[in-house]
Amino acid sequence: MEFSPLLEKMIESLRCLPGVGRKSAQRAAFHLLERDRRGAEDLAKALIAAIEHVGHCQHCRNYTEQDLCSICAHPKRSQSKLMCIVESPADLLALEQSGQFKGRYFVLFGHLSPLDGIGPEQLGLSVLEQQFQNSVVDEVVLATNPTVEGDATAHYIADLCKKYSINATRIAHGVPVGGELEYVDGTTLARSFAGRTQMP
Amino acid sequence: MEFSPLLEKMIESLRCLPGVGRKSAQRAAFHLLERDRRGAEDLAKALIAAIEHVGHCQHCRNYTEQDLCSICAHPKRSQSKLMCIVESPADLLALEQSGQFKGRYFVLFGHLSPLDGIGPEQLGLSVLEQQFQNSVVDEVVLATNPTVEGDATAHYIADLCKKYSINATRIAHGVPVGGELEYVDGTTLARSFAGRTQMP
Numbered sequence A, B: 001m002e003f004s005p006l007l008e009k010m011i012e013s014l015r016c017l018p019g020v021g022r023k024s025a026q027r028a029a030f031h032l033l034e035r036d037r038r039g040a041e042d043l044a045k046a047l048i049a050a051i052e053h054v055g056h057c058q059h060c061r062n063y064t065e066q067d068l069c070s071i072c073a074h075p076k077r078s079q080s081k082l083m084c085i086v087e088s089p090a091d092l093l094a095l096e097q098s099g100q101f102k103g104r105y106f107v108l109f110g111h112l113s114p115l116d117g118i119g120p121e122q123l124g125l126s127v128l129e130q131q132f133q134n135s136v137v138d139e140v141v142l143a144t145n146p147t148v149e150g151d152a153t154a155h156y157i158a159d160l161c162k163k164y165s166i167n168a169t170r171i172a173h174g175v176p177v178g179g180e181l182e183y184v185d186g187t188t189l190a191r192s193f194a195g196r197t198q199m200p
């Protein structure tokens, strides 16, 4: 036995969301039908609008429904000689919310992962290299994740930078501010030691 | 800083789903945009179709896009004198999948909860009483959950049954089949004792 065809279709369709199995899809469907039909309608419209119009910024690859994202279209930031490279739009958002960085970005949408078929081309590195050729930047801050793949990707791009005499830097990794040393994992502690700086 | 308007709208709209906060909505949006635009489109269409057409069965209140659900429209089951009352369509599905029950259902969509303003009317008990008046059933199996509210609701409906000389029974609660006694909670054990039956 199954539910009625339209309800079954709704439940199955909800499973396209990451981490949503049959049970939670069912729960979500009941919630929407019983308590939030308006929300379901809004969601449907928002999905259609987004998949039809949201593409990638021609400069930085971040999501946008324009040719250029708001940062690349920003009169001042688009002229910045400082470029920060991140793995995902979520990382970009986190950096923006810290409010420290005022340069431009480049979003890789992943990291090098040969086994998954993700090479330089998939990360848009040819687009990036073109920007290096046009010498739009003089420093690249590598803000990929402090993982094996993130580090490898950072090194790969740093090599690319050398070719164009662009200064490549890596964001610091270490003990989080406010974090207690005794609860920080060994790998982080090791990196925080290796990256120690002179006291002023 | 926020993402582009359409992406922000997509992320916010995904939060209508139960248990989905900002972070998981963001993750879901990225997943759909990067890897499953087709799934997002299907979901949008399924949502629209469901909220436009899925309503409640006129007899049992289960979800259906017809006047009657497939069980109430079933030539044999619709004539059954046995009615099982459950709190939710998910409970109905679970019972159907056990394959034991061949009668009809009535779905309460909740349980009595005066503090939340959920009384007999919200559970469709006037519709149910009308069916009792038309004497369509002679036994009602109360399969509400074994919780304080589920029990109270079962008792309320049992009283209603008395008025119409309908036999009201409650499903058995006790140690789950295959469950080990030592891991079963005390309340369940108490109910399993109280509900003990004669060995054949």
Ligand SMILES: [Zn+2]
Pocket (backbone or CB within 6 Å): A057, A058, A059, A060, A061, A062, A068, A069, A070, A071, A072, A073
């Ligand atoms: Zn951009």
Ligand SMILES: [Zn+2]
Pocket (backbone or CB within 6 Å): B057, B058, B059, B060, B061, B062, B068, B069, B070, B071, B072, B073
């Ligand atoms: Zn029905």
